[in-house]
Amino acid sequence: MTDRVADFHVDFTRFLAPDGTAVAPLPGFFDDPTLRRLYGHMVLARAFDTKAIALQRTGRLGTYAPSLGQEAVAVAVGAAMVDTDVLVPSFREHGAQLVRGVTLQELFLFWAGDERGNDFAGPRQDFPVCIPVGSHAPHAAGVALAFKLRREARAAVCVFGDGATSKGDVYEAMNLAGAWTLPLVFVVANNQWAISVRRAHQTAARTLAQKAVAAGFAGEQVDGNDVVALCHALRQALDRARAGGGPHLIEALTYRLGDHTTADDASRYRDDEEVGRHWKEDPIARLRAHLTARGAWTRDDEEALLTDCAARVEAAARDAQALAPEPAAALFDHLYATLPPALAGQRAALVQAEADHA
Amino acid sequence: MPDITLVEAVNLALARAMAEDDRVIVFGEDVAVDGGVFRATDGLLARFGPDRVLDTPLSEGLFAGLAVGVAAQGFRPVAEFQFMGFMLPALDQVMNHAGRLRNRTRGRLTCPLVLRAPYGGGIHAPEHHSESFESLFAHVPGIRVVVPSSPARAYGLLLSAIRDPDPVVFLEPKRLYRARRQEVPDDGAGAPLDRCFVLRPGTDLTLVTWGAMVAETLDAAQALDREGVAAEVIDVATLKPLDTDTILASVAKTGRCVIVHEAALTAGFGAEVAARLADDGLFDLRAPVRRVAGWDTVMPYPRQERRYMPGTDRILAAARGLMEYA
Ligand SMILES: Cc1ncc(C[n+]2csc(CCOP(=O)(O)OP(=O)(O)O)c2C)c(N)n1
Numbered sequence: 305m306t307d308r309v310a311d312f313h314v315d316f317t318r319f320l321a322p323d324g325t326a327v328a329p330l331p332g333f334f335d336d337p338t339l340r341r342l343y344g345h346m347v348l349a350r351a352f353d354t355k356a357i358a359l360q361r362t363g364r365l366g367t368y369a370p371s372l373g374q375e376a377v378a379v380a381v382g383a384a385m386v387d388t389d390v391l392v393p394s395f396r397e398h399g400a401q402l403v404r405g406v407t408l409q410e411l412f413l414f415w416a417g418d419e420r421g422n423d424f425a426g427p428r429q430d431f432p433v434c435i436p437v438g439s440h441a442p443h444a445a446g447v448a449l450a451f452k453l454r455r456e457a458r459a460a461v462c463v464f465g466d467g468a469t470s471k472g473d474v475y476e477a478m479n480l481a482g483a484w485t486l487p488l489v490f491v492v493a494n495n496q497w498a499i500s501v502r503r504a505h506q507t508a509a510r511t512l513a514q515k516a517v518a519a520g521f522a523g524e525q526v527d528g529n530d531v532v533a534l535c536h537a538l539r540q541a542l543d544r545a546r547a548g549g550g551p552h553l554i555e556a557l558t559y560r561l562g563d564h565t566t567a568d569d570a571s572r573y574r575d576d577e578e579v580g581r582h583w584k585e586d587p588i589a590r591l592r593a594h595l596t597a598r599g600a601w602t603r604d605d606e607e608a609l610l611t612d613c614a615a616r617v618e619a620a621a622r623d624a625q626a627l628a629p630e631p632a633a634a635l636f637d638h639l640y641a642t643l644p645p646a647l648a649g650q651r652a653a654l655v656q657a658e659a660d661h662a
Numbered sequence: 663m664p665d666i667t668l669v670e671a672v673n674l675a676l677a678r679a680m681a682e683d684d685r686v687i688v689f690g691e692d693v694a695v696d697g698g699v700f701r702a703t704d705g706l707l708a709r710f711g712p713d714r715v716l717d718t719p720l721s722e723g724l725f726a727g728l729a730v731g732v733a734a735q736g737f738r739p740v741a742e743f744q745f746m747g748f749m750l751p752a753l754d755q756v757m758n759h760a761g762r763l764r765n766r767t768r769g770r771l772t773c774p775l776v777l778r779a780p781y782g783g784g785i786h787a788p789e790h791h792s793e794s795f796e797s798l799f800a801h802v803p804g805i806r807v808v809v810p811s812s813p814a815r816a817y818g819l820l821l822s823a824i825r826d827p828d829p830v831v832f833l834e835p836k837r838l839y840r841a842r843r844q845e846v847p848d849d850g851a852g853a854p855l856d857r858c859f860v861l862r863p864g865t866d867l868t869l870v871t872w873g874a875m876v877a878e879t880l881d882a883a884q885a886l887d888r889e890g891v892a893a894e895v896i897d898v899a900t901l902k903p904l905d906t907d908t909i910l911a912s913v914a915k916t917g918r919c920v921i922v923h924e925a926a927l928t929a930g931f932g933a934e935v936a937a938r939l940a941d942d943g944l945f946d947l948r949a950p951v952r953r954v955a956g957w958d959t960v961m962p963y964p965r966q967e968r969r970y971m972p973g974t975d976r977i978l979a980a981a982r983g984l985m986e987y988a
């Protein structure tokens with residue numbers, strides 16, 4: 305005799321079709337000012353991208369990971385979280401960081417290779433970008449554990465890519481979050497590619513959302529280029545997590561329209577036709593079309609926004625570049641709370657070498 | 663006050679730290695109900711409750727990263743690994759995160775965590791249960807690597823490690839867990855980190871060691887004493903950052919140095935000590951620096967482990983050899 309002992313399903317949610325028409329009534333929260341704000345955030349994130357790539361091309365920024373085409377995911381994460389939540393991002397979420405109060409100047413500093421860019425004046429408890437793929441998922445579990453132990457109504461959000469879902473530490477963190485009912489929302493920014501490896505080669509699992517099922521909680525797919533659907537799903541998941549309902553996973557289906565980083569040439573592994581198809585899903589054009597159709601957005605609004613974003617980005621880039629590098633001793637001065645005497649000699653040698661060079 | 667073993671001293675220090683600071687939490691595999699495979703966390707669950715003593719799922723990389731996250735939130739996690747051989751998945755978290763978080767956020771987020779693990783051979787344990795790769799951790803910037811060698815030192819060093827605002831890898835010589843008892847007053851006094859301890863003064867020869875090999879090294883010093891050779895024994899205790907001053911001062915006096923460790927010879931931590939002597943103590947030396955270490959082999963199964971681990975005889979042979987240099 306055989307009984308079915310487990311069964312699961314994965315839902316997919318979208319409110320805005322690629323052409324901007326609403327395929328379902330938007331949740332009440334999404335009034336004109338809210339939608340305009342979300343739109344502004346996405347446009348700012350893209351303006352930062354454009355400037356960052358330009359600076360990298362002219363040698364004024366290090367290798368940069370653009371988020372072109374994925375702005376809705378990051379902006380929705382930032383917008384759905386409240387100040388007291390904590391963001392544990394990977395490296396393509398500057399849109400979320402901006403919404404949470406990380407400044408454009410801090411972002412430019414970080415990507416220009418200056419640690420001070422991680423000393424956010426705004427969200428003091430947010431983690432900085434994580435480069436070793438997926439290794440930040442356990443940190444998010446630790447942050448969520450802290451909230452739970454202190455009985456605080458707060459949640460952590462951990463964002464990572466489709467490639468990261470192949471890593472053990474990501475699954476380990478999900479497994480723990482399920483076992484301990486942690487207030488933690490996982491967001492998979494499934495942009496279909498992990499550098500040159502396509503999503504289908506990453507796993508035979510039909511969805512990445514279903515990976516949550518093995519960890520004992522629900523996962524869902526959301527149109528990752530529909531900022532409304534993303535915000536809605538995130539707010540529900542975060543409200544539930546803060547109320548003690550445990551973790552949740554959102555697989556945001558999106559697409560990386562640009563290169564993996566400024567050091568990558570995506571034409572080596574995917575053709576223009578594929579990229580062109582996905583441009584039709586562009587989250588920014590989608591929301592603009594929706595806003596315009598609602599009568600909540602004009603050509604003048606658009607021009608004013610673009611001008612404002614460009615000016616802010618230019619000013620921040622200028623300020624970041626104007627900031628003198630830290631003194632050499634900074635290499636040592638943040639390593640430990642108090643520099644161990646054993647390192648005093650090395651620090652002095654570096655400072656001396658610097659002085660000799662000057 | 664009854665004398666206690668090293669593992670009981672670890673337990674005492676954990677209880678003390680938890681009682682004095684409610685940010686201290688303990689987690690790992692089997693640490694709660696079971697009190698840890700070596701019973702180092704015995705009784706903590708009953709005393710401090712399930713919010714502060716937590717059994718994690720079986721995943722070392724996970725709970726090392728968990729410690730990073732919860733420490734960044736202001737807790738002071740002490741994570742227990744059952745054996746050092748199972749710490750390797752956690753190396754990613756130690757090197758890429760724990761040791762870097764303070765620096766890369768310019769002090770905004772910090773990592774006051776302790777990762778405890780029993781290390782070393784000599785207890786006839788199965789494969790992978792007898793490793794000594796402290797030098798892997800000693801290579802990591804931004805952390806401390808601490809190795810106690812007695813019950814009193816374990817108590818004091820562990821308290822200091824837990825109170826320290828930066829990450830500490832705390833390696834416990836499991837061969838000494840129950841080897842001897844010592845009176846350890848539960849006075850909450852921490853032992854200094856970043857310092858070597860001179861366990862036995864001497865003028866003819868310096869023996870530098872740490873952890874489990876302190877026992878064999880002290881035995882060797884006693885035997886040398888009977889031969890009229892006064893050996894000074896230094897317990898390094900904190901491998902990183904290394905207190906070279908104490909070692910150099912000793913060698914300035916004795917002119918001879920044998921470094922003893924259980925880990926394999928090549929790129930073992932003894933190489934670092936020898937290099938420091940070459941840098942800053944060369945003209946004090948009357949003889950070559952010798953290392954007595956595990957062979958550059960795989961740690962053998964228990965039937966052969968005594969052939970791997972340096973014994974008093976090998977320490978004595980090295981010391982006697984150095985005494986030939988006038
Ligand atoms: C552990 C690890 N392996 C490899 C790399 C190099 N690397 C950087 S990003 C990346 C692909 C990540 O893909 P995905 O998780 O889908 O995120 P995406 O880049 O698409 O946002 C790789 C292989 C890394 N940073 N970390």
Ligand SMILES: [Mg+2]
Pocket residue numbers: 465466467493494495496497498499
């Ligand atoms: Mg990807």
